[in-house]
Amino acid sequence: MTGLIRHGRLVPDPFTDASGLDAPPAGVPVIVSLEQWQAHREALVAAGQPLGLRLRSDQPPRLVAADLPRFAVIALEFPKYRDGRAYTHARMLRERFRYAGEVRAVGDVLQEQLHFMQRCGFDTFEVVAQDPELAWRAVAGDHTVSYQATGDGRPRALDLRHNRK
Amino acid sequence: MYRYDEFDHTLVAERIATFRRQVHRRLSGELTEDQFKPLRLMNGLYLQLHAYMLRVNIPYGCLSSRQLRQLAFIARRYDRNFGHFTTRQNIQYNWIKLDETPDVLAALAEVEMNAMQSSGNCVRNITADQFAGRARDEIEDPRPWCELIRQWSILHPEFSYLPRKFKIAVSGAASDRAAVKLHDVGLYLRRNADGVIGFEVIVGGGQGRLPYVGHTIREWLAKDDLFSYLEAILRIYNLGGRRDNPQKARIKVQVNALGPEEFRRLVDEEWAAIRHSELLAVPGAEIERITAYFADPAWETLPDAAAVLSRQCATDPAFDAWYRTNVVEHRTPGYAIVNLSLKSPGIAPGDLTADQMDRVADLADRFSLGEVRVSHRQNLVFPDVRQTDLHALWQALQAISLATPNIGKLTDIIACPGLDFCALANARAIPVAQDIGRHFGDPAVLQDIGELTINISGCMNACGHHHVGHIGILGVEKNGEEFYQLTLGGSSAEDASLGDRLGRGIPAAEVPVAIEAIVNSYRDLRQADERFLDTYRRVGMEPFKEAVYGDSPEHRRSVA
Amino acid sequence: MDMTGQMVLANRLTDGHTVFLAADGSWVEAIAGGALASDQATAERLLATAQLAESRNVVVEPYLIGVRSEGGQRCPVSFRESIRADGPTVRTDFAAER
Numbered sequence: 073m074t075g076l077i078r079h080g081r082l083v084p085d086p087f088t089d090a091s092g093l094d095a096p097p098a099g100v101p102v103i104v105s106l107e108q109w110q111a112h113r114e115a116l117v118a119a120g121q122p123l124g125l126r127l128r129s130d131q132p133p134r135l136v137a138a139d140l141p142r143f144a145v146i147a148l149e150f151p152k153y154r155d156g157r158a159y160t161h162a163r164m165l166r167e168r169f170r171y172a173g174e175v176r177a178v179g180d181v182l183q184e185q186l187h188f189m190q191r192c193g194f195d196t197f198e199v200v201a202q203d204p205e206l207a208w209r210a211v212a213g214d215h216t217v218s219y220q221a222t223g224d225g226r227p228r229a230l231d232l233r234h235n236r237k
Numbered sequence: 238m239y240r241y242d243e244f245d246h247t248l249v250a251e252r253i254a255t256f257r258r259q260v261h262r263r264l265s266g267e268l269t270e271d272q273f274k275p276l277r278l279m280n281g282l283y284l285q286l287h288a289y290m291l292r293v294n295i296p297y298g299c300l301s302s303r304q305l306r307q308l309a310f311i312a313r314r315y316d317r318n319f320g321h322f323t324t325r326q327n328i329q330y331n332w333i334k335l336d337e338t339p340d341v342l343a344a345l346a347e348v349e350m351n352a353m354q355s356s357g358n359c360v361r362n363i364t365a366d367q368f369a370g371r372a373r374d375e376i377e378d379p380r381p382w383c384e385l386i387r388q389w390s391i392l393h394p395e396f397s398y399l400p401r402k403f404k405i406a407v408s409g410a411a412s413d414r415a416a417v418k419l420h421d422v423g424l425y426l427r428r429n430a431d432g433v434i435g436f437e438v439i440v441g442g443g444q445g446r447l448p449y450v451g452h453t454i455r456e457w458l459a460k461d462d463l464f465s466y467l468e469a470i471l472r473i474y475n476l477g478g479r480r481d482n483p484q485k486a487r488i489k490v491q492v493n494a495l496g497p498e499e500f501r502r503l504v505d506e507e508w509a510a511i512r513h514s515e516l517l518a519v520p521g522a523e524i525e526r527i528t529a530y531f532a533d534p535a536w537e538t539l540p541d542a543a544a545v546l547s548r549q550c551a552t553d554p555a556f557d558a559w560y561r562t563n564v565v566e567h568r569t570p571g572y573a574i575v576n577l578s579l580k581s582p583g584i585a586p587g588d589l590t591a592d593q594m595d596r597v598a599d600l601a602d603r604f605s606l607g608e609v610r611v612s613h614r615q616n617l618v619f620p621d622v623r624q625t626d627l628h629a630l631w632q633a634l635q636a637i638s639l640a641t642p643n644i645g646k647l648t649d650i651i652a653c654p655g656l657d658f659c660a661l662a663n664a665r666a667i668p669v670a671q672d673i674g675r676h677f678g679d680p681a682v683l684q685d686i687g688e689l690t691i692n693i694s695g696c697m698n699a700c701g702h703h704h705v706g707h708i709g710i711l712g713v714e715k716n717g718e719e720f721y722q723l724t725l726g727g728s729s730a731e732d733a734s735l736g737d738r739l740g741r742g743i744p745a746a747e748v749p750v751a752i753e754a755i756v757n758s759y760r761d762l763r764q765a766d767e768r769f770l771d772t773y774r775r776v777g778m779e780p781f782k783e784a785v786y787g788d789s790p791e792h793r794r795s796v797a
Numbered sequence: 798m799d800m801t802g803q804m805v806l807a808n809r810l811t812d813g814h815t816v817f818l819a820a821d822g823s824w825v826e827a828i829a830g831g832a833l834a835s836d837q838a839t840a841e842r843l844l845a846t847a848q849l850a851e852s853r854n855v856v857v858e859p860y861l862i863g864v865r866s867e868g869g870q871r872c873p874v875s876f877r878e879s880i881r882a883d884g885p886t887v888r889t890d891f892a893a894e895r
Contacts, residue, residue: 132476154275154358156398160475163395168510184259184276191394214255217248219388221516222395229244229388230523264811266854284857286881289813317891334812585887656877657885667887717876 075204076176077197080212082205087145089178091126103147106131109139117142126178129157133165140171148194150179159192166193167223183207187215191222238299238608239384239530241349248392249346252353256280257339264336279359279397281352282338285660291333292355293345297365297383297407298326298611298618302598305609307348309594315341320594322579322587324651324702325404326364326611327355331658353391358399360390360471364406366414367612370531371620373568377426377434379409381528382463385519389464396471400478401486403471404443416613416729418442418451419705421488422470429457436463440470440500441492442733444699449489450733452497454504460524462508464517469508473500534606534621539571542624549628558642558680559631573624575605577617577634578641578649582674585667586652587615596637604630613702614651614690616644646683647691647756648674651702655695655712656719662695664712664719669693669748676749686756688768692727705729707770708755709736710748721748725755725781726773737778740786754784799867802833803840805847806878807859815881816856818847824856828871828882833864 076085090096091105096112103124104116116123124145125136133146140146146165148158158177165171176196177189186197186208201207221228227236241249256276263273281292293308300308308328312320315337316330323329333341345351355362363383370378386405390396396403408415409426417423423439436458442451458466474488477495492500511517550557565574577597580586589597597617601609604626605619612618617639622630634640643649650673653659655666670693677683692706703709709724721743724736743751756769758780763772773781805818816824817831825831834840840861847859863874873879884891 154398155480156358156396156400157476157480159395159398160472167516182272184255185398188392188394188397210258211255215248215251215392217244217251218394219248219391220393220395223516229248230519232244233242233526234520234522236520264854270857284808284813286877287813287815287884288808332813336811656880657887665886667885671887719876 073202073204074198074200077199077204077208078195080205080208083196086122087124089124089126089147091147101144103145106135109136124174124176127161129155129161132157133161133169133171137169140165140169140173143173145174145176145196146171147176147178150177150181153180153182153185155180159188162189162192162194163222183211186211191218191224191226193223238301239296239349239380239527245349246346249349249351249353252280252351252392253339253342253346256342260335260339275357277335277338279354279357280338280342281355282333282335283356283660285331285658286656287658288332289335289338290658291330291338291341291352292323293328293330293350293352294355294362295326295328295350295611296387297363297369297380298367298613299369299380300609300611301348302601302607302609304348304350305594305598305601307344307350309591309598311341311344312591312594314344318591319588320591321585321654322589322611322615322617324613324615324653324700325362326367326613327362328611329654331654356402357397358401358403359397360393360399360403360405362404363387363390364404364415364420364613366408366410367610367618368414368565368574368620369409369610370533371567371569371574372410372412373566374411375409375568376411376428377409378531379407379424379426380531381524382424382426383407384527384530385464385524386467389467393471396475399471399475400480401483403474403488411731413729413731413733414612416702416705416733418731418733419444419448419702419729420451421474422467423451427457433459435459438466438470441489441497443487443489444702444704445487446484446697446699447487447490448699448704448735449493450735451489452492452500454497454501461518462512464519465512465514466504466508468511468517469504472507473503477503533569536569536572536621537623539623539625541570546624546627553628555642556628556631558684559640560627561684562642562646562680563640563644564627567621571624573622573627575619575622575627575630576612576644577619577639578643579616579639580643580649580674581638581641582648582678583671584638584674586650586670589617593637593639596633597639600630600633604633614649616649642680643683645688645690647677647686647689647752648683649690650674651690651692651706653694653701655693655701659695659700661698662712663697663714664695664721665745666693666695666701666710666712669710669712669721669745672745672749673752676753686760686769688770689756691752702729703727704735705733706736707768707773708752713742715742719745721745723748723751723755723785725778726770728770739778740782743785751785755781758784799865800833800835801863801865801874802835803837803843803861804828804831804833804864804871804873805843805859806862806873806881807847807851807856810854810857817882818843818850818859822846822850824850828864828873831871833866833871 090102101122122144126147406420419442425437438455439451563576610618650670652666652670656662692702693710694701694703705727723739727736820832
């Protein structure tokens with residue numbers, strides 16, 4: 073099954089992913105593609121529904137920097153697990169543009185990558201697994217020590233070594 | 238040497254526990270091979286022609302005797318009693334079992350070693366000058382910086398799925414012994430006009446199918462700026478490196494497609510946003526903590542032993558030959574740096590048996606303050622030998638075949654494992670190296686020829702660094718047979734250059750004779766103290782082409 | 798009988814060793830013990846068996862190779878595969894085991 077995981081639990085998804093459809097449905101919260109946003113911007117804003125944006129891995133968030141506050145969720149695509157661009161996109165959303173909405177990982181999301189994604193600023197994950205919550209729990213405790221800092225506030229090993237933070 | 242603290246130990250232990258689970262899920266079929274492959278690669282495990290190959294990191298080429306003994310134990314217990322040292326200062330085992338790999342990693346962790354990111358599309362082992370901390374021409378020891386960069390790069394949440402592998406090398410000496418300009422990022426420790434030490438940053442070097450010498454994108458970078466600048470480079474690469482074609486996915490392709498100026502501009506733009514970020518600041522206390530691990534050992538105050546050595550050399554020509562080629566000046570009086578040649582004639586370059594490993598560990602304890610280095614030319618180094626011990630050490634090294642007097646000479650050959658081991662190879666490399674080694678066995682002849690590096694690769698991936706050998710040899714396959722294309726004039730030092738193609742490929746049996754022809758031409762043409770490389774750069778390709786192909790109908794036709 | 802046929806070659810998942818598919822569906826390290834298919838239909842049946850073993854996580858990357866049989870000695874047609882069958886040419890001590 074495909075489930076949306078937040079904080080390790082399966083949560084309902086209020087959004088309809090319209091990015092693959094010809095036209096986004098009216099009257100419901102939708103996630104649209106960048107192209108759909110550019111084509112139907114006014115209508116989508118006027119509809120007054122919560123909005124989400126789905127970006128491909130070749131579409132950096134700076135393309136929509138000014139509009140970011142309009143989106144309740146930004147879905148960043150991993151077309152294939154080895155395409156690591158969205159890790160950077162997530163960090164830019166959080167740390168450069170101070171985006172405060174939901175950052176969602178969609179596409180080829182492997183359970184082995186959840187920790188890195190979370191540290192880069194993702195808070196929800198579209199997980200394809202027999203038991204998505206079990207998949208999450210299996211990896212949750214994998215990395216208690218990190219050498220790097222990201223915007224998530226976790227101290228690095230060297231911060232702990234020298235009692236920083 | 239760096240010692241793991243509780244954080245390093247925990248990180249490695251967690252990685253092993255994760256991988257153990259991943260192996261279990263693969264063996265049970267929960268993970269397919271396609272899903273598992275990137276996971277095992279990030280733990281250094283390849284599937285090769287005969288079995289799994291495990292590549293173990295030897296960070297910046299530094300090993301303790303205790304670690305070397307554990308490498309011997311692993312070779313005996315889990316493999317076939319030998320290991321192979323590579324051109325990235327790592328060691329490879331060729332018959333590791335998948336279901337035993339977590340146990341091998343645990344054995345490595347016991348001695349503070351690991352195989353994390355020795356493969357995969359991430360930052361690989363940080364390599365350095367094998368004489369770091371000891372060379373007379375050193376400006377500053379690169380090792381603390383290598384360790385800091387290593388930690389910055391391990392399990393980096395943003396940069397673990399790069400377009401392709403990423404290799405970093407650091408040198409702190411006037412002479413580049415680490416092939417720095419042939420790396421994705423190369424760093425030279427340098428003084429600026431005010432005498433302050435910082436980094437020259439070189440980007441986009443690399444070999445493989447599309448070789449490039451790297452470009453300096455920043456002449457001088459303050460130490461405080463190192464990690465923000467590296468992060469900016471990696472980010473520009475992660476976003477802009479090609480992902481449509483693995484052959485074009487390295488940063489060298491991106492740098493050369495954009496041009497170094499534009500690449501630098503992009504890096505600087507990103508760098509401006511993060512330069513003062515607290516997330517990337519490395520406090521002085523951490524730099525001091527790590528630097529302290531590489532402090533000078535407690536060298537004795539010794540007189541220079543030149544007189545003693547002169548006598549020994551005069552009375553023992555074999556010792557003299559070894560002393561001249563394999564021993565290097567140390568920055569401290571009374572000490573010497575000793576090269577252990579893993580290139581005895583007929584042996585696969587870079588191979589060491591488990592018995593030899595144990596013996597080298599004992600000799601390191603007795604003669605070199607317990608420390609060993611690995612050079613990217615697939616030899617070992619004892620960094621701290623008392624001059625008065627040299628003769629005794631030499632005799633002990635002879636007994637284990639590690640005293641061939643050929644460092645930097647024609648038979649100090651780099652060879653990749655090639656088609657004998659590697660799934661990527663098109664041709665064998667080791668037998669070619671062995672043939673050349675047997676053909677040029679006379680130390681006096683080697684001495685007369687002087688400095689000459691031969692680098693052999695079994696395929697275009699160039700793990701044998703053939704592009705930067707003074708003589709490079711690339712194995713190719715044509716109609717099911719092996720042929721070898723020679724190049725001349727490559728260099729991996731600070732005067733880095735890529736070799737020029739000599740001519741069409743020749744069969745393996747003709748390679749030693751071709752080398753002989755090239756060497757004879759060099760001896761005829763050289764002036765004063767010219768090395769082969771210098772003569773080649775002065776006279777060009779023609780005389781050598783004539784020497785090797787001169788009698789062939791094709792050559793006579795093309796020259797006419 | 799001298800002939801050229803096909804065999805299935807793969808890596809065993811657990812230890813990575815190069816193995817040949819035998820007639821009884823087991824996997825063996827010695828080329829002499831593997832099944833040699835003299836016609837295309839048999840070869841394809843062998844490959845199908847191998848692919849099933851791959852899906853059951855016994856082996857990885859099975860494929861058909863050409864093999865010459867001369868006076869009872871089998872030799873892969875491709876040099877690369879003969880190295881896989883016999884071990885590294887520079888370590889004949891390992892070849893002896895096969």
